[in-house]
Amino acid sequence: MNKIAKLFVTFISAITLALVSFTSSFAKVEGEYIVLGSAISLTGKYSSNGVHTQNGYNMAVDRINKMGGVEVQGKKYKFEIIYYDDESNPKRAAQLAERLIKQDGVHYMLGPYSSGLTKAIAPVTEKYKIPMVEANGASRSLFTKGYKYLFAVLSPANQYLEVAIDLAVEKNGGKGVKIAQAFEQDAFSQDVRLGILDAAKRTGSEIIIDDKLPKELNDMAATLAKVKAVKPDVLVVSGHTKGALTAIRQISEMKVDVPMLAMTHCDAAKLSKQHGKKSEFALCASQWHKNLSYKDKFFGSGKKYAKDFQKEFGYDPPYQSAESSAALLVFKDAFERANSFDRDAVRDALVDTEMQTFYGNIKFGPGGQNVAKPMILFQVRCKGDDCENRVVAPTKWASDKFYHPIPKWSERS
Amino acid sequence: MDFLIFKAPMLMVQASLDGILLGILFALIAYGMALQWGVMNIINIAQGDLVILGGYIAYTIYLWGIHPAWGVIISPIIMFFVGWGLYKLVINKVVDRDLFISILATFGIAIVFQQLMNFIFGADVVVAQSEYGTTMLFDNSVTLPNSKIFSAFISVLYAVALVIYMKKSRLGRAIRATAQNARAAKILGVDTEKVYAATFGINAALCGIAGALISITLTLHPYVGLPYTVRSFMIVIVAGLGNLPAVAVSGMGLGLFEEFADYILGTEFRIGAVFLLLVLILVYRRFKLSRKREYLK
Numbered sequence: 001m002n003k004i005a006k007l008f009v010t011f012i013s014a015i016t017l018a019l020v021s022f023t024s025s026f027a028k029v030e031g032e033y034i035v036l037g038s039a040i041s042l043t044g045k046y047s048s049n050g051v052h053t054q055n056g057y058n059m060a061v062d063r064i065n066k067m068g069g070v071e072v073q074g075k076k077y078k079f080e081i082i083y084y085d086d087e088s089n090p091k092r093a094a095q096l097a098e099r100l101i102k103q104d105g106v107h108y109m110l111g112p113y114s115s116g117l118t119k120a121i122a123p124v125t126e127k128y129k130i131p132m133v134e135a136n137g138a139s140r141s142l143f144t145k146g147y148k149y150l151f152a153v154l155s156p157a158n159q160y161l162e163v164a165i166d167l168a169v170e171k172n173g174g175k176g177v178k179i180a181q182a183f184e185q186d187a188f189s190q191d192v193r194l195g196i197l198d199a200a201k202r203t204g205s206e207i208i209i210d211d212k213l214p215k216e217l218n219d220m221a222a223t224l225a226k227v228k229a230v231k232p233d234v235l236v237v238s239g240h241t242k243g244a245l246t247a248i249r250q251i252s253e254m255k256v257d258v259p260m261l262a263m264t265h266c267d268a269a270k271l272s273k274q275h276g277k278k279s280e281f282a283l284c285a286s287q288w289h290k291n292l293s294y295k296d297k298f299f300g301s302g303k304k305y306a307k308d309f310q311k312e313f314g315y316d317p318p319y320q321s322a323e324s325s326a327a328l329l330v331f332k333d334a335f336e337r338a339n340s341f342d343r344d345a346v347r348d349a350l351v352d353t354e355m356q357t358f359y360g361n362i363k364f365g366p367g368g369q370n371v372a373k374p375m376i377l378f379q380v381r382c383k384g385d386d387c388e389n390r391v392v393a394p395t396k397w398a399s400d401k402f403y404h405p406i407p408k409w410s411e412r413s
Numbered sequence: 414m415d416f417l418i419f420k421a422p423m424l425m426v427q428a429s430l431d432g433i434l435l436g437i438l439f440a441l442i443a444y445g446m447a448l449q450w451g452v453m454n455i456i457n458i459a460q461g462d463l464v465i466l467g468g469y470i471a472y473t474i475y476l477w478g479i480h481p482a483w484g485v486i487i488s489p490i491i492m493f494f495v496g497w498g499l500y501k502l503v504i505n506k507v508v509d510r511d512l513f514i515s516i517l518a519t520f521g522i523a524i525v526f527q528q529l530m531n532f533i534f535g536a537d538v539v540v541a542q543s544e545y546g547t548t549m550l551f552d553n554s555v556t557l558p559n560s561k562i563f564s565a566f567i568s569v570l571y572a573v574a575l576v577i578y579m580k581k582s583r584l585g586r587a588i589r590a591t592a593q594n595a596r597a598a599k600i601l602g603v604d605t606e607k608v609y610a611a612t613f614g615i616n617a618a619l620c621g622i623a624g625a626l627i628s629i630t631l632t633l634h635p636y637v638g639l640p641y642t643v644r645s646f647m648i649v650i651v652a653g654l655g656n657l658p659a660v661a662v663s664g665m666g667l668g669l670f671e672e673f674a675d676y677i678l679g680t681e682f683r684i685g686a687v688f689l690l691l692v693l694i695l696v697y698r699r700f701k702l703s704r705k706r707e708y709l710k
Contacts, residue, residue: 043528045636047536088536185681212681216640218632219435222675222683225427226417228554242538245632249540253547253558274540 029107029341033080034070036331037106039096039121041113044088049268049320050113053136055313056324057081057110063298064328070335077335079328086112090120097124106130107343110327113320115139115157115188122150131347133330135323138287140191143367150368151350153326153359157188158195159375160285161236163393164262165199167283167377168234171260171404176204180232180258182211182223182247184239192238192264192285208232213239218246224256234260241269244284252278252409259405262377267318272380272387280382281406284389285375288319288359292376292397298329299358326359379403417676423554428672434561436668438626440661441568442641443648444575445619451654452592452612453508455515459523460645461638463617466526467492467624468633469534472541475628481541484625485567489618496617500610508609523638530635543629564626571622575615576657588612640684647691650698 029035038057041050058081064070065078082104086093093112100106101124109125111118111134118137122145125132131149138157142150168177181196183189200207208230211223217239224247227235235258237247244265251261252275266272266284290306299305305325309317330353335341338349354363360373376397378389392402417424446460457463470491471484499522507518545559579585590598591608599605623641627633648667652659667687674686 044531045536045634047531049536182680211679214681214684216637216684217680218634218637220680221431222428222672223680225424225431226676228556229417229421229424240538242632242634242637245538245540249632250558253560254556255547255549255553269538275542 029077030080032069032075032077034077034108034335034341035080035082035104035106036108036110037082037084037097037100037104038110039084039086039093039100039112039117041088041117042083042085044086046088046113046117049136049318050088052318052320053113053324054083055309056135056317056321057328059309059312059321060298060325060328063325064332067298070332072335072339072341079332081110082106086117088114088117090117093117094120094124097121101125101128101130107341108132108331108346110324110331111135111137111152115142115191116186118142119187122147125149129343129347131334131343131350133327133350135327136320138191139187140194141187143365143369145367147368149347151330151353151364152369153330153362154287154323154370155373155375156369157191158198160192160195160264161238161262162195162199163375163377164236164260164283164285165196165203165205165234167393167402168260169203169205171402172233176200176206177233178230179205179207179234179236180209180223180227180230181207181236182209182213182220182239182243183237184213184215184217184243186215186240189238189240189243189264196236213243218242219250220246221250221254224250224254227258228254228256232258234258234262236262238264241265244269244271245274248275248279248282255409257406257408261406266378266380266389268320272382272389276385276387277382279380280387280412281403282380283377283392283402284380286319286378286389287373287375288322289376289378289389289391289397290317290322291391291399292360294356294358294360296329296355296357299325302358305358322359326357326362329357330355330362377402423551424676426551427555428676429669430555430557431561432669432672433665434557434565434668435672436665437565437568437661438623438630438664439641439644439648439667440664441572441619442623443645443652443664444572444657444660445616445623446645447649447652447654447656447660448588448619449612449616450649452588453504453609454512455504455508455519456512456646457616458516458519458642459526459638460616460620461641461643462523462526462530463492463496463620463638464624464627464641465633465635465638466495466530467617467621468628469530469624470621471625471628472534472539472633475541481543481625481629482563484541484628485571485622488621488625489571490621492621492624493614493618496614496620497610499617500613504613505606505609523642527635527638534635536635538632538634539628540632541628545629558630560629564630567622567626571619572657572661575619584608584611643684643691644687647687647694650691651694 061079069076069078084096109132113136115137133151135153140156140158183193244263262283264285271279290302292302334349338345363372365371377393379392381390390400392398467488470488471481475481507515543560548557587603587608591605648663652663675683
């Protein structure tokens with residue numbers, strides 16, 4: 001090795017060392033900042049929802065900081081988040097969680113996007129005893145593992161469409177209904193399915209079609225042909241955005257008449273925008289809707305949140321953003337009640353959380369899931385070619401009456 | 414196991430028609446693969462991703478307010494040049510190497526394409542609306558989306574046009590000559606380099622057409638290319654190279670097989686059944702070959 005090369009190597013190692021020592025001193029609370037960490041999907045297949053999540057986090061951080069920040073032991077602190085892009089890849093997410101904790105010294109985490117990635121990160125945060133408030137992992141299995149440091153502001157996946165079955169039974173005069181269902185084979189959709197099975201048992205309903213959709217599938221003509229033949233009272237579909245879009249496309253093209261159609265991910269699929277009138281009358285499960293009347297002092301109401309979000313990011317907030325913003329409110333509340341930066345004190349404070357946010361009431365069950373907030377159902381309704389989502393259940397929050405049964409295709413213009 | 418289909422004859426009709434219409438579309442993609450496999454001896458793993466890219470081109474013109482059906486003309490033109498460029502950039506460096514290298518190279522291309530599409534078009538699932546309506550048969554008990562009929566019709570049209578072109582035109586003859594014996598063709602003055610580039614371009618154009626049709630019949634997403642690659646690979650394996658009628662029949666057969674597997678085994682085994690069939694066919698072929706060899710001994 002010649003001299004210049006040697007010099008170069010020394011220089012590089014010096015810089016690396018400096019960087020490492022700098023980042024590790026950049027720990028949990030730095031000056032007036034409370035540093036949170038999050039691995040988030042900014043590229044890869046979850047990137048659009050990843051960005052919604054990040055926007056939700058950022059919006060809440062700005063708002064809380066602007067309104068005086070977090071007060072701990074009489075001193076005001078501000079939130080700051082270190083983000084890493086997990087490329088929508090669970091392995092990468094787990095690595096990044098380690099890095100956030102070990103190298104960056106982060107002591108409090110915010111969740112990633114999707115159940116799958118949350119599942120990958122949870123064992124890491126658990127191992128290092130790092131409290132994580134997550135807003136986008138709804139899979140039931142997250143809450144049955146006995147995790148002590150995981151808190152989810154959203155309702156678990158099995159609750160997504162239970163309300164829909166109750167609604168169908170109610171419309172059927174309290175008698176059980178015939179259910180046809182098609183679910184993708186992934187953790188989330190299968191949890192939604194379990195919820196339906198429970199609801200069916202509870203109401204004495206019968207499941208007459210129970211199809212599982214493979215991940216790659218974008219054609220469900222066979223399932224729908226069967227639905228046409230056996231005429232169920234309710235058709236339930238859950239397969240992320242692809243499932244929702246495929247279902248509406250093929251139901252309208254094959255003129256499948258069902259009295260009730262219940263789905264997930266209509267929001268993310270921008271169902272009413274992409275399919276217009278064809279999507280009318282579809283019932284969709286949602287964690288949040290801007291018309292709900294929950295309130296808090298940071299964002300005011302859901303409507304106000306939606307307006308501010310629109311102003312900042314240029315689009316209507318999907319529920320993924322709203323729940324992400326709520327996660328920050330939960331952290332702020334917990335820090336102030338703990339009145340300390342001790343991880344376990346913060347964790348204990350999180351356990352005792354009981355609050356209302358613009359997104360809904362939040363109280364954590366023993367598994368870490370939010371037990372205080374019901375799922376809501378909205379129905380796509382159109383005026384001319386203009387379609388929008390209107391809340392129809394539960395009745396307390398409903399802005400519109402639930403339209404039932406869905407008119408036959410031959411009667412629809 | 415579900416035998417509902419055998420109880421309702423109309424379901425059988427529905428399944429068969431759905432299967433055949435879908436199969437014709439698969440056959441078009443497979444034809445492109447057979448063509449460039451035969452000519453260049455390259456198995457293109459990026460085939461499905463070229464299809465999806467073609468679909469996104471149609472979707473883009475749909476966003477501009479043009480009817481997505483125009484995609485079946487615009488998309489292949491653009492995709493031809495994409496294919497040409499891809500050949501000049503990557504494929505020409507692997508064309509004479511062994512199969513494994515070309516699989517690796519096209520696998521790399523597939524990943525790059527997926528990420529690029531994700532970057533440009535976003536990770537959302539999208540659909541283009543053709544508003545073609547539905548054809549109802551047998552007192553509404555069998556329904557066929559007109560978009561599927563349209564896509565089968567266009568596929569057949571392009572396939573026939575391509576066959577005629579390959580038979581009659583100068584380039585077509587050059588391509589066939591190169592496929593038969595590249596060295597001999599070269600000696601006789603065929604610019605094989607150009608032929609290769611054109612073949613890859615034509616394959617990409619076929620993918621473009623198929624993609625445009627998928628944008629109006631199914632859904633698009635940057636990461637759903639692989640099943641199309643597998644299906645076309647399977648069709649080509651069954652049909653053999655350079656045998657267009659066989660590709661068409663095997664495509665429709667695969668469509669039917671998928672549809673019936675869906676009804677009988679359940680939707681979750683639909684793609685799995687395709688893979689299983691592929692394995693069975695490969696084993697059978699090997700078995701047949703070994704018997705022949707013994708006989709020759």
